[in-house]
Amino acid sequence: MALLEVSGLVKEFDGKPVLNGVDLSLEEGQVKVIMGPSGCGKSTLLRCINRLVEPTSGRILFRGEDVTRPDTDVRALRQRIGFVFQHFALYRHLSALDNIKLGLRKLRRMSDAEATDRACHELRRMDMEEHRDKYPAQLSGGQKQRVAIARALAMDPAVLFFDEPTSALDPRMAREVVALINQLFMDNVTMLCVTHDVFLARYISDRILFLDHGQVRAEGDVEQLLDAHDDPQIRAFFGPGTRAR
Amino acid sequence: MSFAQIVALLATGAGYTVLVTLACIATGLLTGLGIALLGRLRLRGLGWLLRAYTYVFRGVPVLALLFLVFFGLPGIGFNVPPLLAMMLSLGLVTGAYLAEVFRGAFEAVDPNEIMAAEAMGMRRRQILLAIEMPQMLRFSVPGMLNEFTTVLKYSPFAYTVGLPDIMKQAMALSATTLRGLEIYLAVGLLYFAIYKSLQFLVRGIERYFYVPGFTRL
Numbered sequence: 001m002a003l004l005e006v007s008g009l010v011k012e013f014d015g016k017p018v019l020n021g022v023d024l025s026l027e028e029g030q031v032k033v034i035m036g037p038s039g040c041g042k043s044t045l046l047r048c049i050n051r052l053v054e055p056t057s058g059r060i061l062f063r064g065e066d067v068t069r070p071d072t073d074v075r076a077l078r079q080r081i082g083f084v085f086q087h088f089a090l091y092r093h094l095s096a097l098d099n100i101k102l103g104l105r106k107l108r109r110m111s112d113a114e115a116t117d118r119a120c121h122e123l124r125r126m127d128m129e130e131h132r133d134k135y136p137a138q139l140s141g142g143q144k145q146r147v148a149i150a151r152a153l154a155m156d157p158a159v160l161f162f163d164e165p166t167s168a169l170d171p172r173m174a175r176e177v178v179a180l181i182n183q184l185f186m187d188n189v190t191m192l193c194v195t196h197d198v199f200l201a202r203y204i205s206d207r208i209l210f211l212d213h214g215q216v217r218a219e220g221d222v223e224q225l226l227d228a229h230d231d232p233q234i235r236a237f238f239g240p241g242t243r244a245r
Numbered sequence: 246m247s248f249a250q251i252v253a254l255l256a257t258g259a260g261y262t263v264l265v266t267l268a269c270i271a272t273g274l275l276t277g278l279g280i281a282l283l284g285r286l287r288l289r290g291l292g293w294l295l296r297a298y299t300y301v302f303r304g305v306p307v308l309a310l311l312f313l314v315f316f317g318l319p320g321i322g323f324n325v326p327p328l329l330a331m332m333l334s335l336g337l338v339t340g341a342y343l344a345e346v347f348r349g350a351f352e353a354v355d356p357n358e359i360m361a362a363e364a365m366g367m368r369r370r371q372i373l374l375a376i377e378m379p380q381m382l383r384f385s386v387p388g389m390l391n392e393f394t395t396v397l398k399y400s401p402f403a404y405t406v407g408l409p410d411i412m413k414q415a416m417a418l419s420a421t422t423l424r425g426l427e428i429y430l431a432v433g434l435l436y437f438a439i440y441k442s443l444q445f446l447v448r449g450i451e452r453y454f455y456v457p458g459f460t461r462l
């Protein structure tokens with residue numbers, strides 16, 4: 001059974017369709033990358049799946065359970081989806097350690113010691129333990145994103161969503177973060193990743209989806225999509241093996 | 246009587262001035278925080294009530310409200326002690342102003358952080374208390390200090406309801422000695438000293454909760 005199965009997903013903002021019948025499935029342990037031009041609805045798609053945005057119609061099965069139904073426990077659903085944002089969204093009044101502990105304490109009801117242990121474990125995994133007492137303002141972009149990933153992982157999510165995790169980083173920091181996401185890929189963490197970063201896409205993904213005008217225009221593996229696709233529009237978008245913008 | 250003696254005599258009223266000021270600040274903080282938090286939750290049917298509160302209490306003169314509470318309420322059977330009367334007038338007015346300070350500071354909280362907390366599965370109330378409020382309070386320090394100072398400056402109204410604060414002592418003293426110039430100069434000095442202590446206290450609290458990267462609004 002697929003972890004996630006989206007079918008016919010439609011989202012309209014003020015009558016204007018942004019998602020226009022998206023179909024998508026994600027197996028346990030699989031990684032998929034979603035690419036596409038700016039404004040095509042990539043962020044909206046991710047947000048519909050965890051119900052930060054209410055879908056207009058369509059069906060979303062999460063481990064076989066329809067999570068678009070009105071009686072869905074939305075907060076329980078969200079706790080199973082780790083979300084990493086472009087602009088990190090670390091709580092800036094909390095240290096790196098406390099950023100991670102917050103969810104463990106408030107949602108998992110862990111004791112302070114347990115939460116600290118768990119948070120340190122995740123920070124170590126992201127090679128950030130020495131920075132545990134720093135505040136977001138004292139961290140570089142790449143370090144912030146690593147804390148954000150640790151924060152998401154600490155909650156033991158069934159899947160990680162990334163929304164352009166490297167877009168706000170300079171190339172060196174972006175590579176650093178890509179390497180860590182790649183490490184998760186090797187660890188078989190299920191991931192759905194929106195990105196413009198071809199380097200990241202090549203590195204981590206089994207499959208790439210090309211989203212355009214609110215629909216999945218193409219889906220395939222890296223070679224099929226990034227290198228020589230039949231559709232001239234897709235070729236134009238990716239360019240000859242370069243970093244797309 | 247030397248100037249030092251005048252100051253020493255007036256200082257016996259300083260305790261009441263500080264008491265009134267702190268009691269009204271506490272009342273203001275509680276109501277202001279309550280209003281701002283409830284307003285932030287956008288509970289249905291409550292918004293107009295909160296708006297009405299700030300509208301009314303920001304529009305009424307403190308002295309009129311004080312007299313209404315202290316001299317008016319006994320007429321319908323409620324005897325209000327002087328300190329409580331100050332809290333129900335100056336304190337509640339301060340609450341209305343602080344609510345506006347807090348409301349503005351809430352706007353400075355990054356919506357991305359709120360969304361991240363929602364995406365994590367936190368409840369609206371948890372987000373408000375664990376993320377928005379701690380940030381909001383740090384943003385509010387300058388505005389709060391402003392309001393606290395205003396409370397101190399309005400505290401002499403306490404003498405009109407019989408509390409022996411600095412002002413009351415000064416009036417009594419100047420009636421018997423006719424040395425108004427020195428006495429009211431001493432009054433000014435005492436208020437300034439209290440103001441400075443209050444500022445020192447607030448800055449101390451601010452430093453204690455300091456987090457790098459927070460700019461004051």
Ligand SMILES: Nc1ncnc2c1ncn2[C@@H]1O[C@H](COP(=O)(O)OP(=O)(O)OP(=O)(O)O)[C@@H](O)[C@H]1O
Pocket residue numbers: 013014018037038039040041042043044045
């Ligand atoms: N809350 C909203 N209300 C109205 N329109 C919205 C809202 N959120 C998104 N949109 C619109 O939906 C479209 C898709 O937005 P979305 O953020 O999903 O695009 P995207 O593919 O993530 O783009 P980018 O690559 O720039 O991040 C845009 O045209 C945007 O203006």
Ligand SMILES: [Mg+2]
Pocket residue numbers: 042043044163
């Ligand atoms: Mg986006």
